[in-house]
Amino acid sequence: MGKAPGLYAPVLRETIADLYRDPPLGQRLAVEGWVRTRRTTRAMSFVELQDGSTLRALQVVLPHDQVARERIEADLHTGAGVQVWGQLVATPDRPQPFELVAEGYQLYGPADPATYPLQKKQHSLEFLREIAYLRPRTRTFQAVFRLRSSASFAIHQYFHERGFVYVHTPILTPSDCEGAGQLFQVTTLPLGAVPRRADGTVAFEEDFFGRPAYLTVSGQLEGEMLAMGLGRIYTFGPTFRAEPSHTPRHLAEFWMIEPEMAFYDLERTMDLAEDLLKYLIRHALRHHYEELAFLTERYEPSLLAELEATKESAFLRLSYTEAVDILARSGKTFQYPVEWGADLQAEHERYLVEEYAQRPVIVYNYPEAIKAFYMRLNPDERTVAAFDVLFPRIGEVIGGSQREERYDLLRRRMQARGMDLSAYEAYLSTRRFGSVPHSGFGLGLERLLLFLTGLTNVRDVIPFFRAAGQMG
């Protein structure tokens, strides 16, 4: 058996991705990774080694006259972490282009087959959710998390290429961004013995900030303030909603991209949203064909074709009024009635996207009454300059609007909704000093990833999921 090269050995130590990119055939080298499978015959064993650098595995041949069979059978089970060294040899007559003929190996960490949960067969996504810490050992999650990483990078690249400033809005906030769901309260007060005032209410002046504090549900309001000086900004960070939504599309902690642009009207903002989404799809197709092909084969047969079609398609733009009209004339029977003034239900959105348009749809100019206070009132005074981007399979992926920049109008509408204006003093003040038209939107990273990966549950596109009653 050859001498162990060790961690700082004078031999090549390469990732498997490097080997496939430019195989150093004939050279002696060391590779590190985890055993995916092992097959043993009388004279030799075969190990498929993966290291996370690529979905492809490296076949390692272990001749039993080099490495004792008993040792291999005791050590090299699925999941074991090892370093293997030997010579890289071309194998033109075999399914793989080359393989490593081992001289020896070092077992970093065994994986006892009696207790190691993963096997070499495919597991259900539901089962893997129970052992989230091992999901990165599977090719599915390597593909998904690599796409997540790459899409995140592409988002930054897209905005930076266009002069947007990446801003960090606070995670801890004193107030709600109205209409964005329930908040997680953050406190250092002892929950077992909360200090109270004479009238029995909680004495928040004794809390850490001297007032109630929450985890942010959106960076939008702060983003608007930053855009009113920097021009074009975007946020990209975690947001938190304490809404007990039990669906495959909701998380309590998720990542959101929120651009906010001074001097943008609704149409220009819709253009930006559409362009961004197509850019991200093109980026994934160009840089991650291997991952997308794998996910297409495993999970969503139409994934590649759908991405190809979407990156070229012109999203269909319909005003809310047009959309209601189309639904009313569709001849379809919907569970929820279609009438002007009611919000579009999931079944309505699905009809518009999957049957009527058969491509992404942007619905804009929604009734004022069903949308948030900060959306700009249109001249008809019945609708606001809001829009949703609806995708096949996953529904709403972006929600945005032109913001109400007129001080008196904004104030009046907030009052009409019974909001406490004192909590929004800074926000309102931006409308008193040099207020200009501006717009923005929110893109849910996990929902985008459902579209890019072909998976159907957002718990599977974030490494460790947090949802009502679940911390994966």
Add this chain to the structure above:
RNA sequence: GCCCGCUUAGCUCAGCGGUUAGAGCAUCUGGCUGUUAACCAGAGGGUCGCAGGUUCGAAUCCUGCAGCGGGCGCCA
């Protein structure tokens, strides 16, 4: 929050009132001159989610609870 479904071996599932509960894969043992989800032979492995109830008899029917999944609502 409302509605529906599922829970049987390590995993994926079959069994849906009637002998000692099954299969494939995994594991273990042995075999195999290069395997590719290797193959061949054999073995071990189960309080049938939990708690009650109905019945001569319950994995199977009923009730409650829990976990998971899905639909709806809310939204990203």
